[in-house]
Amino acid sequence: MTDQDVFAALEAEGDDVDRMLVDLDDAGWRTATPAEGWTVAHQVAHLAATFRMAGLAASHPDKFRALTARLSDDFDANVDAAMAPYLAEAPAALIDRWRTERAAAEKALAAVEPGQLVPWLVRPLPAPVLAAAGMMELFGHGQDIADALGVRRERTDRLRHLVEFAVRTWDFGYQARGLPTPDVVLRFEITAPSGALWRFGPSDAEQVVTGPAADFCLLVTRRRHRADLSVTAVGAEAEHWLDIAQAYRGPAGPGRAPGQFADS
Numbered sequence: 001m002t003d004q005d006v007f008a009a010l011e012a013e014g015d016d017v018d019r020m021l022v023d024l025d026d027a028g029w030r031t032a033t034p035a036e037g038w039t040v041a042h043q044v045a046h047l048a049a050t051f052r053m054a055g056l057a058a059s060h061p062d063k064f065r066a067l068t069a070r071l072s073d074d075f076d077a078n079v080d081a082a083m084a085p086y087l088a089e090a091p092a093a094l095i096d097r098w099r100t101e102r103a104a105a106e107k108a109l110a111a112v113e114p115g116q117l118v119p120w121l122v123r124p125l126p127a128p129v130l131a132a133a134g135m136m137e138l139f140g141h142g143q144d145i146a147d148a149l150g151v152r153r154e155r156t157d158r159l160r161h162l163v164e165f166a167v168r169t170w171d172f173g174y175q176a177r178g179l180p181t182p183d184v185v186l187r188f189e190i191t192a193p194s195g196a197l198w199r200f201g202p203s204d205a206e207q208v209v210t211g212p213a214a215d216f217c218l219l220v221t222r223r224r225h226r227a228d229l230s231v232t233a234v235g236a237e238a239e240h241w242l243d244i245a246q247a248y249r250g251p252a253g254p255g256r257a258p259g260q261f262a263d264s
Contacts, residue, residue: 140221173244
């Protein structure tokens with residue numbers, strides 16, 4: 001897949017989330033999601049704040065650096081502060097702001113010159129990688145919204161971008177828990193929604209993770225417990241990885257309980 005594919009996938013994934021919101025009434029926006037204390041409005045506010053930062057990083061790097069320089073060491077406090085202006089809006093205004101932030105970020109990321117790095121929270125990233133990170137945010141928070149509203153989401157091969165991002169960031173789960181990253185190489189054999197097999201890592205690796213792409217993405221975004229997914233491991237470290245996998249920085253959070261979505 002080309003760099004342009006990930007920008008198109010980012011837009012399509014955002015459209016998928018938007019379709020769940022378009023006819024939502026005020027009570028729907030107040031619906032509790034599986035993330036404790038977060039309603040549908042919180043999920044959208046978080047996405048809007050994240051896309052605002054991504055758009056700023058790609059279009060006005062100096063302003064982005066000035067913004068991040070004001071962040072505290074309190075992760076949760078930073079998240080709450082970023083969401084606050086959006087949560088203050090009525091639902092009609094919140095969805096408009098979400099769409100505005102989305103469109104600006106999509107346009108700005110796609111306009112970055114190939115090979116140019118974009119400043120980000122820990123280190124600069126190529127624009128396609130930051131777009132893939134946006135895919136991860138949309139997938140995870142979109143799943144929370146879908147679970148709250150009882151929506152079954154259609155999966156497509158655009159998930160490859162999220163799978164590749166999770167493979168790239170396979171060590172985040174160790175970092176989030178203050179664990180040393182083991183000196184091993186994992187191989188990933190992930191089956192696409194279309195049935196294609198995506199392979200990452202050396203073919204002779206002793207530590208292997210396999211499974212369907214949708215389940216793999218639910219695992220690395222911690223939207224399902226591993227016990228409820230068809231993701232399997234060969235090797236002790238790969239087995240351990242399934243317990244701690246996450247494709248985002250910051251606290252792992254409690255994740256989801258076994259059987260919590262047995263009927264989904």
